Amino acid sequence: MNAEKAISMGFLxxxxxxxxxxxxxxxxxxxxxxxxxxxxDNKEVQVLLxxxxxxxxxxxxxxxxxxxxxxxQIDVPSGTLLKxxxxxxxxxxxxEVKGRYDGPSPKDVLNACEDAANQLEKIQQLKDAVSRQxxxxxxxxxxxxxxxxxxxxxxxxxxxEKDNPSTKTTFSVSPQQNQALNRLFSYLAEHHDDxxxxxxxxxxxxxxxxxxxxxxxxxxxxxEPGREEACRLLKRSDIDSDTxxxxxx
Numbered sequence: 001m002n003a004e005k006a007i008s009m010g011f012l013x014x015x016x017x018x019x020x021x022x023x024x025x026x027x028x029x030x031x032x033x034x035x036x037x038x039x040x041d042n043k044e045v046q047v048l049l050x051x052x053x054x055x056x057x058x059x060x061x062x063x064x065x066x067x068x069x070x071x072x073q074i075d076v077p078s079g080t081l082l083k084x085x086x087x088x089x090x091x092x093x094x095x096e097v098k099g100r101y102d103g104p105s106p107k108d109v110l111n112a113c114e115d116a117a118n119q120l121e122k123i124q125q126l127k128d129a130v131s132r133q134x135x136x137x138x139x140x141x142x143x144x145x146x147x148x149x150x151x152x153x154x155x156x157x158x159x160x161e162k163d164n165p166s167t168k169t170t171f172s173v174s175p176q177q178n179q180a181l182n183r184l185f186s187y188l189a190e191h192h193d194d195x196x197x198x199x200x201x202x203x204x205x206x207x208x209x210x211x212x213x214x215x216x217x218x219x220x221x222x223x224e225p226g227r228e229e230a231c232r233l234l235k236r237s238d239i240d241s242d243t244x245x246x247x248x249x
Contacts, residue, residue, distance in 0.1 A: 031071040031142075036080065037173050044068050045143070047173070049082060049153070051089065051165025059165065060092065060153040061101070066143040074141040078185035081178060082155065082171040089165040090157035091174070093181050093204060096189060097141060101150035103134035156201050158208035160216065180207045180239050187237040195233050198222050202230035206246040207239065213249055 032044075039045045046065045060082075066072050082092040141151060157164070158181070165171075184207060188200060202222060205211055213227055231247035241247040 031073055032068070033073045033075065035075045035077060037175070039072070039074055040173060044072065045074065049171040050167060051169040051171075052167055060094075060155050060171070062097075062141075062151045062153050063148065064141065064143065064151070065148040066146050069145045071145060072141075072143040074143065076141065076153070077182075078189045079178070079182035081158070081174040081176055081181070083174040084162075084165065085170045085172060088163050089169045090159040090162040092155040092165070092171060093158050093178070093185060093208075095154035095156060095185055095200070096192075097139050097151050098137070098154050099135045099152040100138035101134055101152070102136055156204040158204060160205050160209045160211055160219070178207070183239060184234070184237045188233070191236075195229060196226065199226050199229035199233060202226060202246060203233045203237075206230065206234060206241075206244045210243075210245050212245045216246070 034042070034044060036045075036047070040047060044067055046067060048063045050061050050063075052059050052061065064074065076094055076097055078094065078096060080094040082094065084091050135152065138151065141149070143149060158178075181204065184203060188195065198220075199222075201220065202216065205216060205220075216222070227246065231241045231244070234241040234244060234247065
């Protein structure tokens, strides 16, 4: 991605001003590592998260721009909660970063998020094979100074009764934490291949809403093996599945 197209003129001027000093020192700037929430609190990054119209799986895009002169590695802890900026769509829990968008360079964070969300939605709907060339596998967020990058994020809904997020739904990182969801997604980070997307979503709703199987099935179809798999996931995540209505019927 061409970083010069993604930064403001003020940022560009600062980069140019710093360039001779970097060259004379003969060393690359030291990479800084921060968690997403701390980087936001410290105003080191600007972030916009947008939905792509699903309740689980790869359903968010994150446009993130560095605001500092150092290289940044941004860690996104599994289970990080996202709050919808609209009352109707569900809030989300982040699973992991899944891919990086390498399409045409956007001019700002908002356009970056909208463009990438539309391309990702086309991929999921199998309508546009060309859009696949813009996405590459990536699990780490790495930003050069003042650069703008876009990533695909796997996440799961945590408010069963609300709507699925759309490409118009945006999110902010919540200051709140759910310890049970943190345990669920921390375990899942090491065992992704053992569980289906559907069973992970069931387990997520079991923790966040404690709903019965019949209530969930009316909106989110699943079979008995899927329910049993979700309950195994809860137990192996050190969550007491015996207190979950999903697992006691």
